[in-house]
Amino acid sequence: MGTPPFLLDPPYEEIRAAVREFAQRELAPRAAAYDESGEFPWENVRKLAEHGYLGMMIPEAYGGGGMDTLAHAICLEEVARACAATAVVMDVHNSLVGELINRWASEDMKARWLPVLARGDRLGAFCLTEPDAGSDAAALKTTAVRDGDHYVLNGRKTFISNGGVAEIYVVFAVTDPAAGSRGISAFLVEKGTPGLSFGKPFKKMGIRASSTTDVILEQVRVPASHLIGREGQGYKIALATLDNGRVGIGAQAVGIAQAALDRAVAYASQRRQFGRPIGSFQGIQFKLADMATQIEAARLLVYRAAVLYDESVRTGRRASKEIAMAKLFASEVAMQVTTEAVQIHGGYGYLQDFEVERLMRDAKITQIYEGTSEVQRMVIARALLAEAGQAVEAAV
Numbered sequence: 082m083g084t085p086p087f088l089l090d091p092p093y094e095e096i097r098a099a100v101r102e103f104a105q106r107e108l109a110p111r112a113a114a115y116d117e118s119g120e121f122p123w124e125n126v127r128k129l130a131e132h133g134y135l136g137m138m139i140p141e142a143y144g145g146g147g148m149d150t151l152a153h154a155i156c157l158e159e160v161a162r163a164c165a166a167t168a169v170v171m172d173v174h175n176s177l178v179g180e181l182i183n184r185w186a187s188e189d190m191k192a193r194w195l196p197v198l199a200r201g202d203r204l205g206a207f208c209l210t211e212p213d214a215g216s217d218a219a220a221l222k223t224t225a226v227r228d229g230d231h232y233v234l235n236g237r238k239t240f241i242s243n244g245g246v247a248e249i250y251v252v253f254a255v256t257d258p259a260a261g262s263r264g265i266s267a268f269l270v271e272k273g274t275p276g277l278s279f280g281k282p283f284k285k286m287g288i289r290a291s292s293t294t295d296v297i298l299e300q301v302r303v304p305a306s307h308l309i310g311r312e313g314q315g316y317k318i319a320l321a322t323l324d325n326g327r328v329g330i331g332a333q334a335v336g337i338a339q340a341a342l343d344r345a346v347a348y349a350s351q352r353r354q355f356g357r358p359i360g361s362f363q364g365i366q367f368k369l370a371d372m373a374t375q376i377e378a379a380r381l382l383v384y385r386a387a388v389l390y391d392e393s394v395r396t397g398r399r400a401s402k403e404i405a406m407a408k409l410f411a412s413e414v415a416m417q418v419t420t421e422a423v424q425i426h427g428g429y430g431y432l433q434d435f436e437v438e439r440l441m442r443d444a445k446i447t448q449i450y451e452g453t454s455e456v457q458r459m460v461i462a463r464a465l466l467a468e469a470g471q472a473v474e475a476a477v
């Protein structure tokens with residue numbers, strides 16, 4: 082696979098080589114069985130933890146790998162190329178929880194939770210979506226009411242990745258109902274806190290081995306010291322965190338698409354019709370060429386977005402538009418490329434044995450979670466209009 086030499090210095094290539102070897106050896110052989118059973122991939126999670134991939138962006142001072150978002154994107158891409166369900170467990174833990182706490186929590190919270198997250202033996206989950214607040218996440222209704230030195234949380238979150246299996250939940254709740262999106266705050270809630278419970282894992286089209294559940298909060302008392310950032314800062318924290326998460330989902334999409342292309346190229350070389358390998362027909366060659374070109378373009382957008390995310394943390398200038406472009410483009414490419422890979426396999430592509438049908442099912446979610454493709458277009462268009470001096474509503 083060609084990598085852009087102007088973007089990737091040798092250390093990144095070494096990281097890629099190591100994670101590719103690990104993911105192909107440890108994760109890829111189990112991907113089909115996990116998809117079939119829908120069982121949570123604990124074995125994969127343990128391996129990721131052992132190799133440091135669940136703490137890779139946490140600073141070394143807290144026991145993590147101290148790596149940047151580009152290194153994380155490269156690793157997620159290779160993990161997704163082997164097992165997309167495992168990649169979402171990793172993205173949520175690293176981007177939506179580890180990065181959030183590292184960037185926004187108090188020093189005391191960081192000292193307590195980052196080493197735990199870095200070890201990877203206790204997973205994190207990010208609880209924003211509610212039954213009536215999906216794309217319009219600011220419409221969430223879960224409440225957090227101050228009671229002495231505690232907050233009391235009530236509400237229902239839905240579609241929560243790592244739900245039930247995670248030990249550390251970041252929960253977004255309304256602390257000031259009159260203040261709209263500026264009245265939302267973020268809290269850390271530990272599994273085992275009385276009143277915190279989980280729905281049954283949803284049965285999904287793809288990434289079937291990942292756990293997705295409702296998270297139910299009934300009179301959940303959390304210490305006031307578990308408030309992340311300041312009261313009212315929660316929505317800002319959610320959006321900034323999703324910037325990092327969306328780079329990860331873009332990388333996941335690239336990895337899924339690459340896995341489909343790998344299989345399509347192999348199949349086109351081996352399958353014979355009309356007395357020749359189907360790869361010798363121009364109709365198939367053009368498909369392969371377009372798939373490879375789309376993937377390469379998506380990869381470059383994702384890598385640029387990763388670099389821009391880290392720059393945005395340093396400078397305070399958000400890169401949401403460029404990140405949304407990367408997530409939008411990569412997820413659309415994943416869907417197109419996996420669909421073409423099934424087509425190149427003909428009838429066999431429709432069977433589970435050749436794995437491209439799994440990749441097509443896995444690709445679909447990348448157009449939906451962490452903001453649908455429509456939401457990414459809203460973010461991009463609003464930024465364009467804002468740049469042109471037009472008055473627009475706040476970006477999603």
Ligand SMILES: Cc1cc2nc3c(=O)[nH]c(=O)nc-3n(C[C@H](O)[C@H](O)[C@H](O)COP(=O)(O)OP(=O)(O)OC[C@H]3O[C@@H](n4cnc5c(N)ncnc54)[C@H](O)[C@@H]3O)c2cc1C
Pocket residue numbers: 173207208209210214215216217239240241242243285293446449450451452453454455456
């Ligand atoms: C497997 C899975 C894992 C997930 N993991 C998490 C998680 O860990 N944490 C979490 O908080 N959430 C999670 N989600 C939730 C996910 O982010 C939401 O499903 C997503 O944001 C869309 O929300 P919705 O499903 O309510 O769809 P809706 O918002 O109801 O959207 C329905 C359709 O309308 C479109 N639409 C909505 N508004 C507009 C508009 N203004 N203009 C044009 N089109 C519009 C949408 O694009 C979509 O096509 C997960 C979801 C799934 C399926």
